[in-house]
Amino acid sequence: MRQITRRFGGLVAVSDVSFSVERNRVLSIVGPNGAGKTTLFNLISGVIRADRGSVQFDGQDVTGWEPDRLTRLGLARTFQNVRLFPHLDALENVMIGRFCRTRSQVWDAVLCLPRDRAERRQSRERAAELLDWVGIGHSRFRLPAELPYGEQRRVEIARALASEPSLLILDEPTQGMVAREAHDVMHLIGRLVERGLTLMMVEHNMNVVMSVSDRIVVLDFGQKIAEGPPAEIRADPRVIAAYLGAEA
C-alpha cells in the first residue's frame, strides 16, 4: 500500500489545513476547544462536505464520498460521544460493522439460501471474536445503556474494526475517562497498531497523545500551527502559546 495523503481547505472552521498520515502510524490532532478538530474528522469521514480542498485515501480521490462508501473502502471511525445503536445489544452493534463485508440480499434471507446462513454465522463469530479482543466478551448480550462508559467505547471500537478498516479514526477515545481507563485505552491503541492499522485521533489527554503518537498536528482557530513528532511539538513555542494564551 502506498502512502496515504489527505488535504483540506475551505471551511471557516477548518481553513486550508493539509497533512498526511503514513500507513501503520498514529497521527494525533490536538488543539484548544473549538480549533476545528472534530470538524476535520467529519470532513474526512464524509459526514460533512468540504467547500474547498480534497481528501485522498490510498492514492484515490475520495472527496465528497458518502460515509458508507468510505467505510467499504477501509475507513472507519468512532464518535466523540459514543454512538451505539440503543436497541441492539453489544454483539449486534458489532455485527452492523460486518454489513459492508457481507452480501446476502432479501431473497437469500427469505429463501434461507446458504449464503445467508453462512454470513449470519460468520458475522456473529467475527463480532464475538472482536468483543473478546477488546476485552468485553462477557458483555456481548448487554444493551449499550447497561454498559459502563468505558465498555461502550470498546464496543464502538470493535464495531469499527468489524468493517475491516485500514484507517481508523478515533474522536477523543479517552474523553470522560479516569486515569486508569485512559491507560487501558492507550494499551488498546498500541494493540490496534500491532494489528496493522493506521490511526488518526483527536485527543485532549496529553499523556496519551505524547506516548502513542508518531506525529502530531496542532490546530488553532481552524489552522494548522504545527506538525511534527511528539518531542518537537512539546517544545514548540507556538503550541505552548496556543494552549496557554501567551504571546509567542
Next chain:
Amino acid sequence: MASFGFWEPIIIFSLLNLIFTAGLYITALSGQLSMATAAFGGIGGYVSAVLTTNFDWPFLPAIAAAALAGAVLGGLLAALTIRMRDFILKLTTLAFGEAMAVIAFNIPYLGGANGFSGIPLYTTMTDIVIAALLAIYIAWRFDGSRLGFASRAVRDDPLAASANGVSIRQTRIITFMLGSAIICAGGALAAHYVLLVTPSQMGFYYSLNYIIFLLFGGLQVLWGPLLASVLLTAAPEVLRFTSEYRLILYGLIIVMVVLWRPDGLLTRKKGEGSALNPLGPRAPDPLT
C-alpha cells in the same frame, strides 16, 4: 376449510390486518413510519380487481402484479423521501396516501367515488391463512437478516449507521419496497373478499389503524404488532356485548397499554440478546 360462522369474517379481517401490519412493520424497520398503509392496500386492491375483472387474469398472477406495483411505488416513494427525517417524512407519506385516494377518486375507469365493484370472489379462508403465514415468514426472515439489522441501525442512528458502512438509501428503499409489496398483496386479497375497492378506504383514517397496531404492539419485536393487529381487530367484535360502550372500551385498552407499556406490548429483553435473532439465545418468553 370448515365454516366458522359468526367468527369467519372476524378471523379473515384479523388476518388481513395482520398482513398489512407485517408490511408496515418492515417499512418502519428503517425508521419510516408510513402513513400510507391503507393507500397501498387500496392500490393493491385496484390492480388485482382491474386485472381479474376486466382482463380475466387468474387470481395468483393478479396478486403478484399487485405486489409488484407495491414494490415499484414503495421504492419510488422511498427514493423521493430519502433525505427526509421524522416529521417531514411522515407528512410526505401522509400526503402520498391522500393523493392516491384523490387520484383513484378522479379516474372514472376505477368507478370514481363509488369504487370498483363486480370483483370476483376468490379469497377463501384457506388463502388468507396461507397468505398470513407467508407474510409472517417473510417478515420474520427479513427481520433477522443482515438487511433487517442494518435497517434497525438506520432507525436508531442514521449517522452512526452510515459511518459504519450501512447505506441509508439501500435500507430505506428495500424496506419500503418489501413492506409495500406485502401490503399491496394483502390489499388484493381483501379486494377479492370484500368485492369492492373505494377511494375512501385509502384515506389516513384507515392508515391510522395500522399505526395504532404497530405502536400498541411495539416497534422492536415483530410479534408485538402482529399480536396487536389480531387482538385489536377482534376486540370491537368481542366487546360487542357492551353495545355502545365498545369503542370507549377499545380506546381505554389502548390508553392503558400506552400508559403501562410505552414501548408497546412486547419489547426486547435486557441483557439476553435478541429474541428475534435466530442465531442468538432466545428469550424464554417474549410476552413479558
